[in-house]
Amino acid sequence: MACRILRKPHYRIEEVCRRWETPDADLAGLVIERELTLSVVAAGVPVEVGDIEQVDERDWFPIPEGRRYLIGAVDLRPLDAWYALTAGVQTITAFAAEPGRYVTILGQGDEPGRYTVTRDLLVVRHAELERFEAAQARLQQGAAPAPALAAASAAAGSAPRGPVPQYEWDAFWCEVAAMMLFEGPPESLAALVRRMEAWFAGRPKQPDSSTIKKKLSPLWRRVAPEAERLSA
Structure with missing residues (x-):
């Protein structure tokens, strides 16, 4: 007995253009x-x-979290997707990610990772297809965009450039400066890291020790000679 597929996980560009009766240029x-x-x-x-x-x-x-292998449909950044659709090919170094996150392609040794995206590999995920069609249906009915889309548009127009800091680094550096001024430099970089770990313990979010050490290492290289002189 023949089986008819009722739902696909993603759709090729040609399928989408036929379904929506729209040319590539409008899709781009x-x-x-x-x-x-x-x-x-x-x-x-x-x-x-x-x-x-x-x-x-x-x-x-x-701040790396881990490594993995991507299998299946993965979202592209808008500019990369536009080039792949209009020029037929685009070499990318990263995929789309949530705000404040990154997904970069791993390379060999010191070489940056790259992945070639051709037009025939482009797809629209089923969930994205349904979301877009629902938004178009609301527009045809004269309704306002969905709250999530309206909020995203407003946020995109008013958000400052660059990712929002995850941790309170401005307050962190104020605390380091005050400690150096009033208490003097600690005896070692490890002691400075422990001191700032304790400070972060009272904040809503805390980075790991390696991140704090990475932040403080350039400063410690600058003050270490004076710290050694004072402790002698």
Whole structure:
């Protein structure tokens, strides 16, 4: 007995264009304007995932959480998806991630990881297809966008540039400066790390010891000679 597939996990670009009766150019416009998310079918792509920590307006660094292999449909960043759709190919170094997070492709040795996305690999996930069609149905009925979409649009227009810091680094550095001024430098970097770990214990979120050490190491290299002189 023949089996008819009633639901697919994702749909190729040609299927989507036929279903919506729209050309590639219109689809590309939706993608670049972040109204539609495209994905790519990945087969065992090695990636590193983690948090992004903002130091200031320009500087940030990753806090790795772990490594994994991606299998299945993975969302693309809008610009990467737009290039793959319009130019037919795009080499990427990362996938789309939640705000304050990253998903970067792992390479070999010191070489950055890269993955080539071709147009024939682009898909629209089933959930994204349903979300977009529901939004279009509301527009046809003259209704306002869904609250989640409206909130996301408002947030995108008013949010500051760059990821939001996960930890209270401004207050952290104020505490370090006050401690150095009033108490003097500690006897070692390890003691300084322990001191700031104790300070973070009273905050809503605490980074791990390696992250605190990474933050404090450049400062300690600068003050270590004076600390050694005072302890002698």
